[in-house]
Amino acid sequence: IRGKVLAVAIEGKPFLTGGLHPDIPCCFTYKMTEISKAYEPQDVEEKWYQSWLEADCFKADTQSTKPAFSIVIPPPNVTGVLHLGHVLNNTMQDILCRLARMKGCEALWIPGTDHAGIATQTVVERQLRKEKKLRRRDIGREKFLEHVWEWKQKHGDIIIKQLKKLGCSCDWSRERFTMDEDYSRTVIQTFVDLYKEGLIYRGKRMVNWCPASLTALSDEEVIMKPQKGLLYFFKVEVAEEPGTFLTIATTRPETIPGDTAIAVNPKDPRYAHLIGKHALRPLPKELPAEQRKIPIVGDEHIDLEFGTGVLKVTPAHDKADFEIGQRHKLEVLEIMNPDGTLNEVAGADLAGMERFEARKRAVELLGELGAFVKEEPHENNVGFSERADVPIEPRLSEQWFLKYPKVKKSLDAVRDGDIKIHPERWEKVYGHWMENIQDWCISRQLWWGHRIPAWYRKDGSGEIYVGSEAPADADNWEQDSDVLDTWFSSWLWPFATMDEETKKKFYPTSVLSTGFDILFFWVARMIMAGYRFTGEKPFSHVIIHNLIRDAQGRKLSKSLGNSPDPLDLMARFGADGVRFGLMRIAPQGQDLRYDEKQIEEGRNFANKLWNAARFRQMQGPSNPQPDLSKHTLPMDSITVVAQFDSMYARLRKAYEEYRFSEAANVLYDFFWGDYCDWFLEASKPDMQGEDSAKRAAILETMDYVLSGFLRLLHPFMPHLTEELWERLGFHAPTHSEKHANFLMYAALPAEQSLPHLSDAEITDAVETTRELYEAAKAARNLRSEYKIASNKAVRFLLRPKPIWKTCDPAVFAALIKAETIECIEEAPSGTPSVVTQIGDLFLPLEGIVDLEAERQRLTGEILKVEAEILKAEAKLGSQTFVQNAPPAVVAEHRQRLENWITKRESLKNNLETLG
RNA sequence: GGGCGGUUAGCUCAGUGGUAGAGCGGCUCGUUUACACCGAGUUGGUCGGGGGUUCGAAUCCCUCAUCGCCCACCA
Numbered sequence: 001i002r003g004k005v006l007a008v009a010i011e012g013k014p015f016l017t018g019g020l021h022p023d024i025p026c027c028f029t030y031k032m033t034e035i036s037k038a039y040e041p042q043d044v045e046e047k048w049y050q051s052w053l054e055a056d057c058f059k060a061d062t063q064s065t066k067p068a069f070s071i072v073i074p075p076p077n078v079t080g081v082l083h084l085g086h087v088l089n090n091t092m093q094d095i096l097c098r099l100a101r102m103k104g105c106e107a108l109w110i111p112g113t114d115h116a117g118i119a120t121q122t123v124v125e126r127q128l129r130k131e132k133k134l135r136r137r138d139i140g141r142e143k144f145l146e147h148v149w150e151w152k153q154k155h156g157d158i159i160i161k162q163l164k165k166l167g168c169s170c171d172w173s174r175e176r177f178t179m180d181e182d183y184s185r186t187v188i189q190t191f192v193d194l195y196k197e198g199l200i201y202r203g204k205r206m207v208n209w210c211p212a213s214l215t216a217l218s219d220e221e222v223i224m225k226p227q228k229g230l231l232y233f234f235k236v237e238v239a240e241e242p243g244t245f246l247t248i249a250t251t252r253p254e255t256i257p258g259d260t261a262i263a264v265n266p267k268d269p270r271y272a273h274l275i276g277k278h279a280l281r282p283l284p285k286e287l288p289a290e291q292r293k294i295p296i297v298g299d300e301h302i303d304l305e306f307g308t309g310v311l312k313v314t315p316a317h318d319k320a321d322f323e324i325g326q327r328h329k330l331e332v333l334e335i336m337n338p339d340g341t342l343n344e345v346a347g348a349d350l351a352g353m354e355r356f357e358a359r360k361r362a363v364e365l366l367g368e369l370g371a372f373v374k375e376e377p378h379e380n381n382v383g384f385s386e387r388a389d390v391p392i393e394p395r396l397s398e399q400w401f402l403k404y405p406k407v408k409k410s411l412d413a414v415r416d417g418d419i420k421i422h423p424e425r426w427e428k429v430y431g432h433w434m435e436n437i438q439d440w441c442i443s444r445q446l447w448w449g450h451r452i453p454a455w456y457r458k459d460g461s462g463e464i465y466v467g468s469e470a471p472a473d474a475d476n477w478e479q480d481s482d483v484l485d486t487w488f489s490s491w492l493w494p495f496a497t498m499d500e501e502t503k504k505k506f507y508p509t510s511v512l513s514t515g516f517d518i519l520f521f522w523v524a525r526m527i528m529a530g531y532r533f534t535g536e537k538p539f540s541h542v543i544i545h546n547l548i549r550d551a552q553g554r555k556l557s558k559s560l561g562n563s564p565d566p567l568d569l570m571a572r573f574g575a576d577g578v579r580f581g582l583m584r585i586a587p588q589g590q591d592l593r594y595d596e597k598q599i600e601e602g603r604n605f606a607n608k609l610w611n612a613a614r615f616r617q618m619q620g621p622s623n624p625q626p627d628l629s630k631h632t633l634p635m636d637s638i639t640v641v642a643q644f645d646s647m648y649a650r651l652r653k654a655y656e657e658y659r660f661s662e663a664a665n666v667l668y669d670f671f672w673g674d675y676c677d678w679f680l681e682a683s684k685p686d687m688q689g690e691d692s693a694k695r696a697a698i699l700e701t702m703d704y705v706l707s708g709f710l711r712l713l714h715p716f717m718p719h720l721t722e723e724l725w726e727r728l729g730f731h732a733p734t735h736s737e738k739h740a741n742f743l744m745y746a747a748l749p750a751e752q753s754l755p756h757l758s759d760a761e762i763t764d765a766v767e768t769t770r771e772l773y774e775a776a777k778a779a780r781n782l783r784s785e786y787k788i789a790s791n792k793a794v795r796f797l798l799r800p801k802p803i804w805k806t807c808d809p810a811v812f813a814a815l816i817k818a819e820t821i822e823c824i825e826e827a828p829s830g831t832p833s834v835v836t837q838i839g840d841l842f843l844p845l846e847g848i849v850d851l852e853a854e855r856q857r858l859t860g861e862i863l864k865v866e867a868e869i870l871k872a873e874a875k876l877g878s879q880t881f882v883q884n885a886p887p888a889v890v891a892e893h894r895q896r897l898e899n900w901i902t903k904r905e906s907l908k909n910n911l912e913t914l915g
Numbered sequence: 916g917g918g919c920g921g922u923u924a925g926c927u928c929a930g931u932g933g934u935a936g937a938g939c940g941g942c943u944c945g946u947u948u949a950c951a952c953c954g955a956g957u958u959g960g961u962c963g964g965g966g967g968u969u970c971g972a973a974u975c976c977c978u979c980a981u982c983g984c985c986c987a988c989c990a
Contacts, residue, residue, distance in 0.1 A: 037949080307989080310990095312990075380990085436987090612949065661929085791945055878971090
């Protein structure tokens with residue numbers, strides 16, 4: 001189209017009227033689409049995710065010559081559905097990956113899921129019981145596992161689909177599952193290697209037994225909870241001294257039949273003389289006294305202060321007692337079945353009873369025997385099974401254990417900064433755990449998992465075979481029925497997910513992002529596995545984020561019903577809105593309180609950006625690759641670009657420290673405040689103005705800032721920015737020729753936007769603009785004082801200072817909604833005024849002004865200013881300050897004082913003219 | 916019992932030595948052609964208490980209080 005464009009209409013409705021001057025010939029072709037006023041994310045997000053997938057944007061190339069950046073996803077449970085914690089964690093990872101691509105790295109993000117032994121098995125068992133009234137033992141191992149696999153096929157990719165909705169740029173072609181064939185082979189081989197090295201051994205030890213899941217658990221899977229219970233006191237007779245009784249305090253009277261000693265501290269004067277004698281255990285009562293006779297031993301570990309200072313020792317059912325038993329070679333008497341019921345050893349009265357029932361019964365029995373003394377309320381810590389949420393039972397059983405490899409190396413790696421944990425304080429926690437590390441019980445009495453590659457000879461010879469394949473004469477052997485702890489597979493995750501080629505390019509990985517709750521379960525173990533099996537660290541940086549809590553500070557949980565569904569949030573606010581909203585409040589090192597308001601803010605910001613882009617689009621086509629050096633930039637443009645640069649600098653710093661909320665806030669504040677509230681508002685008059693060069697310069701500025709901002713924001717809000725990038729038609733140097741059209745591969749903007757201007761020119765513009773904007777605020781304040789409607793244009797008078805000469809009156813007028821600004825030399829009498837750095841502003845409102853009120857307002861101002869002056873004078877009057885403070889600080893105070901004094905003079909002057 | 920972290924506006928939190936900040940909420944005004952998922956203005960704080968270092972402390976040190984978390988075999 002060549003000619004004069006007066007207006008543009010779409011379907012008969014005027015669309016582009018205000019933006020073009022009728023006398024300016026235009027030459028452009030412009031594909032116009034009507035843009036809706038509010039951003040509607042759903043279609044946009046779906047569309048772009050598909051486009052990225054179709055163009056293979058997430059696929060990492062092992063042959064690439066670009067520097068590598070890699071992350072492995074903390075594999076969510078295959079049973080899982082997305083919760084807010086996943087959203088937080090995976091958004092962070094996505095941001096880092098997308099940023100890396102824009103920095104010119106070859107980024108790989110490996111996704112996958114974890115088979116989650118107990119969790120998955122429990123879910124499937126429950127379903128089986130509900131739907132088919134079957135228990136797993138009814139159908140046998142093989143059939144049961146078929147059910148689990150079936151279930152996994154059906155539900156296993158739910159969480160993966162949800163991650164896609166969130167916009168995660170994982171390389172889905174490399175999705176892994178901890179029970180994949182390759183992966184399983186690695187797990188088994190690992191076991192075999194460690195066994196051969198002597199680090200894995202089998203032994204009968206005290207383990208944490210879960211009577212509900214019927215399996216052993218690692219120490220990490222046990223959660224200590226304070227419980228209100230009772231401390232029971234009962235007495236036992238000393239066998240050698242009939243009539244002498246010892247009173248014992250215990251929380252677990254039901255284990256009395258399992259007691260094989262009484263222990264006292266040898267330093268305890270009350271009891272020391274009894275050491276070596278015997279006591280008569282009251283239960284089971286049917287046993288003859290001779291069989292109830294147990295030794296009284298002396299042990300340093302007995303606390304003289306607690307209870308009566310006499311401890312009953314139950315080596316089979318208490319960890320500490322077991323150790324005392326070891327020290328004194330005590331008999332180990334098991335009185336409990338795996339499911340937590342008492343067995344016949346406990347005696348006829350208790351046999352078959354559930355453990356808590358048995359406790360009550362035992363107390364009754366003691367009473368009947370006259371051995372019961374008293375009970376007291378007592379609070380103690382009881383270990384609960386993390387999964388089943390029932391008290392665990394310390395139990396002696398035959399299990400497989402791992403002596404951790406490379407402990408020292410792993411400790412040093414973090415201590416020496418080879419692996420950095422963010423925030424740093426977690427390094428201490430890590431160090432503490434590593435220093436007190438205990439052998440890891442790795443066998444689980446479950447079916448769902450990697451079966452332990454150990455075979456026992458059927459002939460009872462006790463011969464054990466451990467290997468990655470079954471022994472040749474398999475018929476003579478029986479495989480161990482247990483499986484490995486899930487974490488025994490996940491600790492290999494960073495490298496077991498990679499083939500040789502991938503490892504060469506992408507291992508060690510760059511960053512690992514996870515919650516602090518699995519620092520020991522997973523992170524520490526991965527480090528040790530990394531050093532042991534690859535000879536290298538598995539990752540260089542660990543980002544630890546904290547828990548999301550609700551507005552009341554409670555943990556988010558299904559049972560409390562306070563756990564919002566991220567899919568619902570994404571449907572209502574858009575994935576980008578959820579991502580951004582959450583990132584803005586995701587500080588490190590502290591739990592974050594979630595409130596839907598914050599997600600709403602994310603959505604609002606998306607809408608703000610959408611409309612700012614829409615505003616630009618209405619002014620005509622944008623320059624795909626804006627170039628500021630071709631224009632004479634007005635002051636406001638220089639300022640906003642300088643603000644963009646300093647925002648970008650702060651953003652880089654925030655990224656360096658992995659401070660995502662800082663990064664999000666920096667982006668938010670610049671765009672909403674500097675760009676929209678000030679720059680866009682200031683530039684509006686020039687959009688309709690006569691000066692085409694100026695208009696072009698401003699449009700170029702908008703293009704420059706938008707193009708840069710979209711790139712910087714992209715990692716946080718990938719869909720929306722990609723959409724606007726296309727709509728505005730921007731181009732930038734790309735890091736992938738194949739994906740040149742995608743914002744997601746665009747190079748980041750230059751760090752210096754105005755290299756053609758001198759520092760002085762920039763500082764000058766920024767300073768002047770700041771004064772002008774400050775003055776605008778003061779003027780708006782004055783309008784508001786006099787209740788002038790914000791849409792009403794009024795006349796202002798200005799007694800200018802020299803700086804006014806460099807300001808654009810039209811801009812100022814627009815900012816303060818002035819009909820005219822008339823420059824004057826003398827303060828007019830009887831007129832409300834405000835004192836600013838660009839001059840004294842007067843608001844002539846004849847007849848409306850309450851002079852007395854205005855006088856009071858000005859007097860109040862003067863008082864405030866005088867207080868400031870006094871403060872400043874006191875400061876500068878202090879010799880110690882002037883002598884000791886840095887000269888720059890002193891100069892700053894001097895300048896401040898001068899400004900206050902000038903202001904006071906002006907105010908006084910204006911007050912006088914009121915009459 | 917050991918360790919770590921928090922305590923700043925009504926709420927959620929920034930702010931690591933130089934004039935106490937943001938968002939939300941509250942209140943007032945406004946539908947002006949980017950945006951009511953909006954704009955303008957305004958109201959909120961002796962920075963948990965006490966002591967110390969310093970010319971100067973929300974910021975560094977000590978101490979107390981309080982809340983939260985992690986670790987630990989007082990039965």
